Amino acid sequence: QKEVEQDPGPLSVPEGAIVSLNCTYSNSAFQYFMWYRQYSRKGPELLMYTYSSGNKEDGRFTAQVDKSSKYISLFIRDSQPSDSATYLCAMSARSNSGYALNFGKGTSLLVTP
Amino acid sequence: KAGVTQTPRYLIKTRGQQVTLSCSPISGHRSVSWYQQTPGQGLQFLFEYFSETQRNKGNFPGRFSGRQFSNSRSEMNVSTLELGDSALYLCASSLKVGATNEKLFFGSGTQLSVL
Numbered sequence: 010q011k012e013v014e015q016d017p018g019p020l021s022v023p024e025g026a027i028v029s030l031n032c033t034y035s036n037s038a039f040q041y042f043m044w045y046r047q048y049s050r051k052g053p054e055l056l057m058y059t060y061s062s063g064n065k066e067d068g069r070f071t072a073q074v075d076k077s078s079k080y081i082s083l084f085i086r087d088s089q090p091s092d093s094a095t096y097l098c099a100m101s102a103r104s105n106s107g108y109a110l111n112f113g114k115g116t117s118l119l120v121t122p
Numbered sequence: 123k124a125g126v127t128q129t130p131r132y133l134i135k136t137r138g139q140q141v142t143l144s145c146s147p148i149s150g151h152r153s154v155s156w157y158q159q160t161p162g163q164g165l166q167f168l169f170e171y172f173s174e175t176q177r178n179k180g181n182f183p184g185r186f187s188g189r190q191f192s193n194s195r196s197e198m199n200v201s202t203l204e205l206g207d208s209a210l211y212l213c214a215s216s217l218k219v220g221a222t223n224e225k226l227f228f229g230s231g232t233q234l235s236v237l
Contacts (some may be wrong), residue, residue, distance in 0.1 A: 043225075052126070052212050052228035053165075096167065109155070109178055110226060114164035 012036045015098055015113025024122050028085040032098035032113045035079065039100040039111070042074050044083045056096075057083065063068065088120045110113045124149065127217050135237045140201040143232045147194050147215030153177075154196040155226060156188060159210040168211075169218035171196055200234075206234045 015018075015032045022028055030044075033051055045053035056070040059065050065072045071084040081100070085092055095115040127146040137140050140159050146208040147154050156168040166219040171190035188198045194215075202208055 045228075050230070052128075052230045053215075055225055055227065058225055097163075109167035109170065109180060110157075110165075111167075112157075112165035 011114075013100060013111050013113045016116055017114055019117040019119060021111060021119045021121060022088055024090060024118075024120055026088050028083075028088050028092070028118060028120075029085040030085075030096050030098075030116050030118070032100075033079055033102060034081075034099075034111075036111070037079070037103065038102035039077075040103050041101045042072070042081050043099040043110070044070075044072055045099060045112075046074060046095040047097060049094075053097055077089050090120050090122050093118055093120050126213055126227055127227035128172070128211075128213050129234050130232060131230065132233045132235075134237065135203050135216075136237050137203055137205060139203050140199065141203060141234065143198045143200075143211055143213075143234075145196045145213030145215075145229060147213075148227055151214055151215035151217055151227075152194050153216045155196065155214045156196070157212045157214065157228075158182075158199050159212055159231070161209075165212070168198070195206070203236045205236050208234060210234075 012040050013034045042059045044057040046056050047053045059074050062074045062076045069086045073082040095117050097115040098113040099110040101110050131142045149173045157165045159165045169190040170178040172189045185201045210231045212231045214228045216226050218227045
């Protein structure tokens with residue numbers, strides 16, 4: 010079992026819908042949580058970065074972390090066709106010897122006009 | 123400010139050959155990490171370099187190696203290529219490495235196809 014699990018989708022929603030993307034994890038040492046967006050033939054782009062539990066909002070995007078449940082979410086409000094991409098969750102533990110990100114496999118999102 | 127630059131964008135090799143991929147980090151960034159992305163396994167960590175030293179290594183065989191130069195540029199080498207090495211190889215840079223996590227910024231990757 011991978012340390013980070015993410016439903017691959019695909020997820021198809023109409024323009025303007027609220028999108029909910031989720032990941033679960035098993036390593037309780039994870040403290041840093043990120044969401045990346047990846048368009049076809051491009052590298053991942055950092056969307057949201059959260060330390061420990063709680064919510065963080067940035068424009069139409071809200072990231073939530075529930076460490077007690079080992080569950081993180083990304084909400085996209087008023088979704089746009091330009092949001093169509095693969096969304097990857099990533100997380101890591103605190104380390105003094107460098108670090109590695111542990112990624113989910115990504116959820117493919119399609120927003121239709 | 124220029125982003126992370128990876129060259130080449132595409133590569134086609136045959137089994138048994140070796141390949142070298144190059145990465146130039148964002149100016150001022152001193153840490154470079156490499157990841158392999160495949161449809162089956164997703165993104166997997168290969169290794170991380172800071173100040174020309176490998177700081178962390180993932181679970182990949184010794185055929186995968188890397189290095190970092192004094193200007194923070196990095197190269198990754200894969201020897202004796204196998205069909206399963208076909209993947210998108212991504213380089214990411216960050217400002218520094220320390221006890222506090224740093225945000226990673228990725229390049230567009232090198233798509234390697236092994237025939």
